[in-house]
Amino acid sequence: MDDIVKAALKKWPNVPNCHGWLGLDARGDWYMRDDQAQAAGPFPQVKGSRITHGKLIDFINRNYEADEHGAWFFQNGPQRVYLELEAAPWVLGVQRxxxxxxxxxxxRQVVSEVRGAWLDEQGRLFLETELGLGVVRSMDMDAAASAVEAGVWDPQDIAFAELPQRFAYCLHPRPAAAAQA
Incomplete structure (x- = not known):
């Protein structure tokens, strides 16, 4: 976490959390979801506006983490911006x-260990790493298929709906009050 973010947390410790305004798709792209995008439908059916500003992407990447309930967020100064995830908390690139x-x-974190591999009903490849579960980007499936063919990974079939519970993450975090309703 950036030092400036840590300082903001100390200065303003009680800023309310934000939900629904930021999404991470299965290609690793960040999306801003304003009121209009949120009203038009859930993520990822309605993604919103793709973030293309390099320094903003780097800032989000450096301040991306999970809470104790498996809900992923971007720490934006004193405010937690909870993420809508399309598939998994990590989007993985594979290169031969x-x-x-x-x-x-x-x-841009290097994965040092792949502990397991799964294929869902849509043919998406998920890898369990020391960082947690990630979905392999579609553009890297050729390299990933080579790894499978070489016996590096042996994917097991799994229903997508089982992944969040099995790997303790939340696709669509909601405020505590809304979760209880």
Whole structure:
């Protein structure tokens, strides 16, 4: 977490959390979801506006983490902006490097260990890593398929609906009051 964010948390400790305004799609792109996008439908059916500003993306990436309930957020100064996730908390890139494969996250963290692999009913490949569960970007499925064919990963079938509970993450976090309603 950035030092400026830590300082803002100390200065303003009771800023309310924000829900529904930011989404992460299965390609690793961030989306702003204003009132109009939220009213038009749920994420990812209605994504909103893709964030393209490099420094903003870097800031979000550096301040992206999960709470104790598996709800992922971006710490924006003193405010937690909870994320709408299309598939998983991590979006993974896979690149072939000689006879091995490099995996990294949408936040540019290098994955050092893949502990398991799953295929959902849509044919999406999910990898369990030391960071948590991630979905492989569609544009990297050729390299990922090579890893599977080489026996590096042995994907097991799983229903997408089972993944959030099994791997303790939340696709659509809601405020505590709304969750109880």
């Amino acid at each position: 490097e000689g006879e091995s494969f490099k995996v990294d996250t949408h936040t």
